[in-house]
Amino acid sequence: MREREQEQSSANGPIYLRVRDQIADQIENGLLQPNSRLPSERVLAESNHTTRVTARLALAQLEAEGRIYRSNRRGWFVSPPRLVYNPTEDYSFSDNVVAQGRVPATETLDVTTIEANAWLAAKTGLAEGDPIVRLHRRRQIDGRSVLVENIYLNARRLPGIETFDFNRSLWKLMREHYGLELARKQIEMFPTALVDPQAEALGVNAGTAGLYVTRCSRDNEGCFVEFDEEFWLHDTLSIQVDVR
């Protein structure tokens, strides 16, 4: 413990920031490749002559910056590049992921027909009690679950929608089967922590940083079609939008 005094390295700040910088350098230099495992917390603590609490502070910093992520109790891993995502476009998640050289996967967790509650009525413009098909999906990139979503579909506007295969692109389904081009779209998003139903579905701890994204789509006549609510892990995406 005593030899820390003579460690006159670059930063004279807190230990955990020095540990953070050291790991960040290793990531930037390619010593640590995307998705590779970091040394365990106990090893990091020992090799820096400090304790686990301090090592975890450094790891939490890197996690907040989106440079590393944790997987269950398996360890800490280097984050791969963010997926570039344009929420204003009708697009296929799978096509987009493939176009960026990654491997997508979609799991349909649940499909139910429900009635619009007050919250949904306010978001969609439907009346309370109107029928809605609720679709719950989880999506992965390279085997890592990166988002869960709730999709609320206007059952009257899309009759029979609940009978389709929801692991393919919804957007293609709407266009090809219903001859539908989405016109108006309202998008809202903000950073927040993922809490319990979603955190558990993604296999992360409650409190993990995320991005909450909603999209409300209408047809040419302004009729509500789809309300989409997405919970992303914060280090997995970069939003990109072109205007005009």
Place this chain on the structure above:
Amino acid sequence: MREREQEQSSANGPIYLRVRDQIADQIENGLLQPNSRLPSERVLAESNHTTRVTARLALAQLEAEGRIYRSNRRGWFVSPPRLVYNPTEDYSFSDNVVAQGRVPATETLDVTTIEANAWLAAKTGLAEGDPIVRLHRRRQIDGRSVLVENIYLNARRLPGIETFDFNRSLWKLMREHYGLELARKQIEMFPTALVDPQAEALGVNAGTAGLYVTRCSRDNEGCFVEFDEEFWLHDTLSIQVDVR
């Protein structure tokens, strides 16, 4: 310490999640108003028969959710509502804040003329070495610093821009003085932690959650006008965009 065993409250999970829920309830019930101070960490620890480390875990959760924020070493405070922000619009920060019933402030921290480096050249389409006016500002809502930004202006397209008062709306300046309507705009944003130059400028700890937003604007001829780089505190804004 021993009496914790009989504390058979709602959640049987970790202590810090119970403390989190208890504080979250007080915020939702209005017992804790926006911008009011929470009890100190030591008080929270004692009143929950636990230690500061655990109390801080609970506070960190609420901070990650955007429900509370910290101010220097003064304490923890309840977050006010998020500012609704549309980065695709030419708009005045001040007008927008006022329209939402809040009090805005802008501080110009620095104005310099620089030459485009490789990074700026790639972002703007200018050549390396082209002249750019760099404007560094900090903006507040109700006295809390919520973002710092770097604005890079095309000095050739906006001659004399560096002589103006930068505490007013840049967008109005461009329209009224240069007769300029911005046409194409590329926006990119992702959640990340705020690190040192920006964290310090905002008076927060390195590692505080933030949202990084960039906007690149061009005129009708596609000529680069402005590249804006914004660092927001993550709990202070909600992005909202309407398409078509």
Place this chain on the structure above:
DNA sequence: AAGTGGTCTAGACCACCAC
């Protein structure tokens, strides 16, 4: 001067995962 959060120690036990 007193109180606050910021950092840190040196341990401990637990739940879960991989071997």
Place this chain on the structure above:
DNA sequence: TGGTGGTCTAGACCACTTG
């Protein structure tokens, strides 16, 4: 079964802010 992160204890000293 051994190693991982997840949670927790019971303290400590420091830097800074506030009255």
